[in-house]
Amino acid sequence: MNRARIFLAAMPALAGPAGAANVAMAFGDNLPPFILVKEDAGIEVELVREALAYRGHVLQARYLPMGRIPASFKTRAVDAIMMDVGEDMTPHGGYYGTPPVIYDNVFYTLKRSKLVIRRPEDLQGHTVISFVGAAARYPVWLQPLTRGHDYVESNHQESQPLLLALGRYEIVLSDRSIFQYYTRMQRKREPGFVMPPVDEHSFIRADAGDYRPVFRSAAIRDDFNAGLAHLHKSGRYRAIYDKYLKD
Known part of the structure; x- marks a missing residue:
């Protein structure tokens, strides 16, 4: 069993107040190394998966063209979206989380x-x-x-x-x-x-607000934020980046 699997296997014991949930989340359609659709992996996908798993949640990634991501949330086809693509999701019951990645x-x-x-x-x-x-x-x-x-x-x-x-x-x-x-x-x-x-x-300063994920549940959003903070603190965040970027 590799380190990532051991890490994820240990996480459900840390389930928080939201309780364990399957979280269907819309991502963009293939953008290596952040999103690798065939492998159901990539930097962005792995960070979100492990951040959710910190409190026992299970990511179910849905890969869509960018233009369809906001509609997938508004029609309740998914529980979360990786970014709002410029359309405020607050009026549609969205709770914004901490961005797991920022494109630079x-x-x-x-x-x-x-x-x-x-x-x-x-x-x-x-x-x-x-x-x-x-x-x-x-x-x-x-x-x-x-x-x-x-x-x-x-x-x-x-x-x-x-x-x-x-x-x-x-x-x-x-x-x-x-x-x-x-x-x-x-x-x-x-x-x-x-x-x-x-x-x-x-030539520009990236706006972190452009890359915030949106959740339908405030509790799951909070669990995700806690998990992401843990990934940073533990060094796992950097390790996921290095897995894709270093020989």
Whole structure:
């Protein structure tokens, strides 16, 4: 029995005032390393599963397109959602919890390029690849680029480290953990691959409020928050991240 299973097996004994419950929770549809649908795993999924298990609850993950997540809560198809996707769930009986993860998007450049990115204008004249929907999320920074041919949005983020390393694009916009994960996967696919030194350019401050889970039960929300705090305190939180991001 591995450490994670031992950890989870011991948790039901800590059942709190909400009592043990099966919690059907909607997550986004596949976003490695945070959400791995086929494996019913990923950083985000494992953190939520273990935080709920701290007081005896059992996660039943439901994977949906992002646009369907708010409706799944409002129609009572699920007991909780990983995030509200910009729609306040309080009027629909939602209780907000502590975010288990916060996506931290930054610009990556090769260190040898010596690019400096401090203002939107600094992106002009350079080739940029990002995830789909990035220009809509960061219009001040990216919308001007969409009028040219040097800006591309792609769902295939697994190719970003290689494209940057080969110089196909000068700038990559990615979450730090996603970029690190796919760099690791590239090394596994090609053992001889070496990622050149890169610079990270922060350009916005992530809003933790955008990543808060929503629960139908205030008691289960409280149990989840307690479990998440325990994961931080025990070191298990970091261990789950390291499982996906370190060799």
